[in-house]
Amino acid sequence: MGSVENDIKVQLKLNKQNSFRLDIECHLPIQGVTAIFGPSGSGKTTFLRCMAGLERPEVGNINVAGECWQSSELFLPAYQRAIGYVFQEASLFEHLSAQGNLQFALNRAADPISDLFFDEIIDLLGLKKLLNRYPNELSGGERQRVAIARALLIQPQILLMDEPLASLDQSRREEIIPYLSKLRKTLSIPILYVTHSIDEIVQFADYILVLEEGRQMAEGPVSDVLSRSDLSAFSGYNTGCLWEGKVVERSEDWHLAKIECFSDVFLWVKDTGVEVGETLRVRILARDVSLTLSEDNSTSILNKLPAKVADVTDDQDVGMVLVQLDCESGSLTARITKRSANELGISVGANVFAQVKSVALVC
Numbered sequence: 001m002g003s004v005e006n007d008i009k010v011q012l013k014l015n016k017q018n019s020f021r022l023d024i025e026c027h028l029p030i031q032g033v034t035a036i037f038g039p040s041g042s043g044k045t046t047f048l049r050c051m052a053g054l055e056r057p058e059v060g061n062i063n064v065a066g067e068c069w070q071s072s073e074l075f076l077p078a079y080q081r082a083i084g085y086v087f088q089e090a091s092l093f094e095h096l097s098a099q100g101n102l103q104f105a106l107n108r109a110a111d112p113i114s115d116l117f118f119d120e121i122i123d124l125l126g127l128k129k130l131l132n133r134y135p136n137e138l139s140g141g142e143r144q145r146v147a148i149a150r151a152l153l154i155q156p157q158i159l160l161m162d163e164p165l166a167s168l169d170q171s172r173r174e175e176i177i178p179y180l181s182k183l184r185k186t187l188s189i190p191i192l193y194v195t196h197s198i199d200e201i202v203q204f205a206d207y208i209l210v211l212e213e214g215r216q217m218a219e220g221p222v223s224d225v226l227s228r229s230d231l232s233a234f235s236g237y238n239t240g241c242l243w244e245g246k247v248v249e250r251s252e253d254w255h256l257a258k259i260e261c262f263s264d265v266f267l268w269v270k271d272t273g274v275e276v277g278e279t280l281r282v283r284i285l286a287r288d289v290s291l292t293l294s295e296d297n298s299t300s301i302l303n304k305l306p307a308k309v310a311d312v313t314d315d316q317d318v319g320m321v322l323v324q325l326d327c328e329s330g331s332l333t334a335r336i337t338k339r340s341a342n343e344l345g346i347s348v349g350a351n352v353f354a355q356v357k358s359v360a361l362v363c
């Protein structure tokens with residue numbers, strides 16, 4: 001019996017007229033949110049367009065959960081690929097209501113959609129009260145929510161999202177992020193999510209593909225890739241790590257929540273209303289971690305974690321060093337001055353306390 005293939009295998013080589021070259025070979029998971037991350041012009045949209053069959057690379061092999069979409073002998077056109085595509089700007093039909101726009105997707109779905117699935121999508125994206133409105137009566141964030149629902153209702157095998165928050169202002173972005181988080185937790189459809197925002201990655205990506213000038217710089221689980229200080233996007237000022245923890249206590253008086261990140265490693269973070277038992281993600285930037293040799297109880301900093309120095313490396317800034325720390329099962333990085341490292345005698349194997357400001361944690 002053959003093994004079940006449960007990933008997305010992609011190999012692409014493409015040359016554009018302007019000498020831009022995309023050269024990628026990756027294996028992406030068939031579940032969760034994969035962020036396609038990189039600076040402007042790195043090839044993120046081109047990658048998505050190749051996945052969708054909107055570009056035809058010179059070399060292209062795409063295999064989705066064992067199903068071949070593209071090889072040297074085969075090129076499935078866009079309409080035969082089971083994808084939903086959400087663009088930067090919601091491209092809704094202006095002459096149709098939100099309901100009419102969704103009906104368009106229902107007519108295109110390969111299989112009939114149950115009322116239950118339709119209601120689930122409407123509920124997930126909070127669209128019930130908006131169904132009779134026309135696009136010009138919707139805010140940018142609401143239009144984008146209709147566009148996401150429309151893409152989901154065709155029951156795609158993969159949802160492709162090209163910077164869906166880019167055209168929205170900060171408050172509209174914050175309004176839509178909880179809906180995206182809910183999609184990630186509730187639906188089993190894999191999402192390839194183009195972004196150049198580290199915040200968006202922290203908030204809901206599980207896996208990440210990093211592109212630079214058309215080449216793949218890194219690929220892996222978000223928590224691994226975000227802690228790689230050899231990658232320029234996550235080095236220097238942006239060096240940090242991503243931890244996940246379960247809320248074990250909420251202190252309403254102090255507006256703080258206590259999360260357990262590893263066995264017996266707790267952090268106090270801002271209480272965002274997340275219930276006890278639920279999971280939170282926190283990004284701890286190296287610049288927000290300071291070191292002491294003994295536990296300092298005379299400081300305003302709430303989080304003081306015992307740790308052992310695993311490595312000390314130079315930072316891009318000649319006056320700074322990066323101190324890699326082992327904290328039980330987790331690792332943490334502190335970015336401190338060379339002078340402090342020297343005065344404290346920081347060296348591999350030293351026992352220290354890492355002080356993390358609770359306000360520095362991005363949930």
Ligand SMILES: Nc1ncnc2c1ncn2[C@@H]1O[C@H](COP(=O)(O)OP(=O)(O)OP(=O)(O)O)[C@@H](O)[C@H]1O
Nearest residue numbers: 016017018020038039040041042043044045046047
């Ligand atoms: N239609 C086109 N014809 C020729 N070159 C193009 C075309 N579209 C994009 N390019 C070039 O291909 C390269 C990759 O563009 P792409 O849009 O994929 O990058 P991106 O990472 O998505 O950028 P951004 O974050 O700015 O959207 C760029 O050098 C761009 O100028």
